Structure formats: C-alpha cells, structure tokens
Amino acid sequence: MVESLLMYLKVLLVGGAICMIGEIIIITTKITSARILVLFLMIGAVLGGFGAYSYIAEWAGAGATLPITGFGSALAAGAITGAKTNGLFGALSGGLIATSAGIAVSIGLSYLVALFVSSKTKKN
Amino acid sequence: MNRKIGDQTFELVSKPTIIGTGCFVGEKEAYGPMGKYFDGYSSDDTLGQDSFEKAERKFFERAINIALRKTRLKPTDIDYMIGGDILNQLVSTNYTARDFQIPLIGVYGACSTMSESLALASGLMSGGVGKTVLCLTGSHFSAAERQYRNPLEFGNQRQTYSQWTATGAGCVILGSGDGPKITKIAFGKVTDYGVSDIANMGAAMAPAAYQVLKAFFIDTKTIPRDYDIIATGDLGKLGSDILRDLLMKDGYYLGQNYMDCGHSLFNSEQKTFQGGSGAGCSAIVFSSYLFEKLKNKEINKMLLVATGALMSTTLNQQGETIPCVAHVVEIMNLKEKVNG
Amino acid sequence: MNNEKRNQNYLKYVEQKSPKASWFKSLFHAFLIGGAICCFGQMCGDIIKSYFPLMDILLIGTWINVIVITLTILLTAFGVFDKIARFGGAGTIIPISGFANSISSCAIEFKKEGLVFGLGAKMFYIAGPVIANGVAYSLIVGIVYYILQILAVV
Incomplete structure (x- = not known):
C-alpha cells in the first residue's frame, strides 16, 4: 500500500514537473503550443536515443511515459529495438511500430468524431 | 474644393450627414456594458448557418436591414457601399454586396475599416460622387479565431494581454440633411514599432493611432480637450494606456473624454482580458452608443480613430512584424456657426 | 531617432507595461x-x-x-x-x-x-509538425544505431 502510494507520488512529481518546465518555457518565451510539443518531443527522442529515458520511465511510470517526451523516447527506443532485431528494416520501421497505436487512435478517432461534431463558440 | 490642412488632414466642404445606423451583435457583446444600445442580438451566433463565415455574412445582412429600415430607404436608394472585414478576400462584405445588389467598394483596413470607409465615403461624397452611401464592417469571433489563431476546441491558455474578437456588424448610412456631419478626415501612415506578437494587438496598434492623432492635432491646431469624445477602435486597455503615454510625451493629454470601443465593449467578468478587438468593435459601438449620443446632442464634437493591425499569418510566420494603420474621422453636430 | 532604436525602446516599454500572468x-x-x-x-x-x-x-x-x-x-x-x-x-x-x-x-x-x-x-495543422519531427528523429536514431551496430560499436 505504502509502496503504491509512493509510486503515485513519484508519478505526480515527475509528470507535474515536466509540465511545469513546459509552462515556464511558455511564459518566458511565449512560443506556441505546436512548438512546445515539438521541443519536448525532441528532448524525449534525444534522451530515448541514449537510453536514458527508460530509467526515468521505470522510476516514475506514467509520469514519464504520458508526457510527449515519453512519445519521443518511444519513437527513438522503438527504432533502436527494431535495428537490434530486424536490421535496417527494423531501424526504419521500429519507431512508428512502437507508437503506432497512439497515432492510429488519435487520427482515426478524431476523424470519426469530427464527422459527427461541430465546433462550438466559446463564451470566454 | 476640399481643403488639405497640414500633412494628412482634409477638411470637407460639403459635409455628409450620418442619417442612420444599424448594428447586430452576438450574445457576449449584448451582455456587456454597451448591451442596451445595440439594435439587436442573437444568442445563436451561427444565425442558423452551417459555418461561421456564412454566419458573419448574416450579421452584416441584419445590420444593413436595420439601418435601411431606420432610414426608410431601399437597397436601390443606396448609390454604393464601402466596407470590408477581416476575413481573407473580404468574403463577408463581398457576398453581402452580392445578395443586396448594391455597388461595392471593398476596402481592407483590418480593424480600422469603419473609420477608413467613413473617411473614404465622406471624401467621395464631398467631391460629388454619390448622395447616399452605406459604410459597413463587422467581425465574428469564431470566424476570426479559426483564420488567425487556433481551432475553437483547441486547448491553450490565452495571454493576459490578449483581446477578444467582437461578434457583430455595424452599418452607417451617409446622406444629406440634418444630423451629425463628418467634417474632417485624416488618413494614417502605416506604422510599425516592431511588435510581432499576434496576441498583443493593442501594443502593435497604439503607435498607429498615435501617429495619425498627433498629425491631426498638429494639422488642425487642436488639442484633445477640444473634443467631447475621442474614441479609438480596439486598442483594448493595454493599448489605450500605451496611446495615452505616447501622446503624453508630446504634450497631448487624453483625459476623461477618451474611450476605447474595444475596452468599453466588455466588462471585467467576461474574461476578455484587455477587451474587444476586431473590425466589429468600432463599428458596433459607433453605430449604436456613439451615434445615439451624437443624435441626442450629448456629444457634439468627436473623433473616431479606428486602428487596424494589417497582419498576415503567413508573413508573421516568416518573421515579419505587424504593420498597423489608423484613420481619423471628425464628426460634429454643426449648429449656427459654420465650418466648426 | 532611427527606427531600430525606437522599436527596441518601445518593445522594452511594452514588455514592462503588459500585465503578467501570475x-x-x-x-x-x-x-x-x-x-x-x-x-x-x-x-x-x-x-x-x-x-x-x-x-x-x-x-x-x-x-x-x-x-x-x-x-x-x-x-x-x-x-x-x-x-x-x-x-x-x-x-x-x-x-x-x-x-x-x-x-x-x-x-x-x-x-x-x-x-x-x-x-x-x-x-494535421498543429500535430503535423509533431508527427513529422517525431518520425524524422526516429529514422535518424534507427539508422545511426544500425550503422553503429555494423561498425560493432554497440
């Protein structure tokens, strides 16, 4: 029980801290959301490429895998795993295979939902 | 002949009268402090249309119909209309003109369109081109948002210095007869002080208002205190404060008689941060609140200085800063004394 | 006064005048x-x-x-x-x-x-750059790793 609570505390701390760093960058540099996403993705990919991100993910669970940095590291780590098992073909396809479920759901479900929903005007 | 005074100002000889106005706004605007002055509002800001661009056109249509009804004119009585909007290729104005079959001069002045079309129309009329002319502009929050910023459902935080595009259209009909008259006009120079943040429109546009107002005061040898009201378009609270500071440096003090249409459009509970923006701001506030005060002779001498940020999202992404422009229109209730 | 200097001063002034988020x-x-x-x-x-x-x-x-x-x-x-x-x-x-x-x-x-x-x-107006960058990084990482594998570095 204590262990599981401790885990959640770690998730909250790491997840919250990553978001907080994002907020600091947004406030100080005023960059747009798309840029901040790309920036964090890149950081994640670099950390993932050097194998460092998996340690953070092991320690903090969803606190590290859910932020977009986790997505970036999964892309890099996937490519490495692919290169190990399937050679050049694996190196080319590994990243997308590792993240394919998330991308497919994002695109596919958005497409389906958009067929039925229209954007609503905002009150504030 | 119309007379040019100084560098940028023209004094009109035959002064056109504002014979009637009409405006139609969205729900948020109607619940704001100016709410009771508007001619009509709709709580459904799509007005039954399937896209926000088409809805904006409907707002234009309703504003024109209200103005025509108030002045008892038919579309065929209008010689031509001058107008614009902030959507690409002035779609709302063009399609409205198609539906009404009134000859159109489309102008793009971004949010300065109201004073730009009033100035152009009165200059042309003073030169004998047209007897009854309609000026039209407006904006729509949702249509502007999807063209200039992000999709409506996109989750991000709005900056504390940002403004809220007003939903609404205003229409002003110029003719002859009794009523408030347009006496002087001044076209502004495009001014760019290097602001590139598209959320900070007020800071980008304030220098443009400063440029043209200063030129106007010098040309006409007046000071801000000579006017009952000086109304800028959509500088918002921040932009107005900057304009005050800029003019103050040159010794022009904007006092209680200064207002900003955008800032006065919403109250602080409506979470618009600096207030309203968009071409609709000056259009709806001028065609309702300000015109009513002019008509009731509560104010007799005013300046309308709508400011426009002539930005393009493409050029902004290429790293360009935001060029801005503002135009001054002097409106007076002329009594016995002629030529103000 | 030249424009660049004026703009710099103005931007500094705007920065300090703009309300800050807490x-x-x-x-x-x-x-x-x-x-x-x-x-x-x-x-x-x-x-x-x-x-x-x-x-x-x-x-x-x-x-x-x-x-x-x-x-x-x-x-x-x-x-x-x-x-x-x-x-x-x-x-x-x-x-x-x-x-x-x-x-x-x-x-x-x-x-x-x-x-x-x-x-x-x-x-893909906003997410496109994310996917494009992500796939590009993954490709680079994969190929670099593959080459390192051939060179028997890793």
Missing part, C-alpha cells in the same frame, strides 16, 4: 493538472495490471496512452477539453492529451471545408 498560479496549475493526468494514467495502468498480470510494461504504457488519447478526443468533442486546458495550460499540452486535442480540434474545426481538403488535410 507565475505561481500558472506553474501550480500546470503541475496539478499535468500531475493529475499522469496519476490517472498510472491508475489505468495498475487496473490493467491487476487483470493481466503478465502484460509487458511497454504494452501497458501504450494502453495508457490509448486510454488518455481516447478520453481527450471525447472531451474535445463535447467542448469540455478547452476549458480544462484554459486552467491547466502546459499541464494539458505536454501530456499526450495535448497531442490528441490538437488533432481532434483541428479535425472538428476544419471539416466544414470538406472531408478531403478540410478534415483530411488540416487535421
């Missing part, structure tokens, strides 16, 4: 919402684990992502997500929910321009 408040909101989304993900992971104890940790991570993405898209469709985001700021953008929201909000917004050039093309 640092503490925005950071706290980002931390809270971001942390909460991650904790929710962890909870989903624990539930999955209790039913499928043998499931691979990477697969559980993928499932967590899929669940959060699905919920985000549904919240976006109901017009609720942007209200949470207005409160949470980076707390909703940085987790995978920001990515899902950027795709679904664009899809919903631009479907009026048709299914091909509207929905199909413009749904």
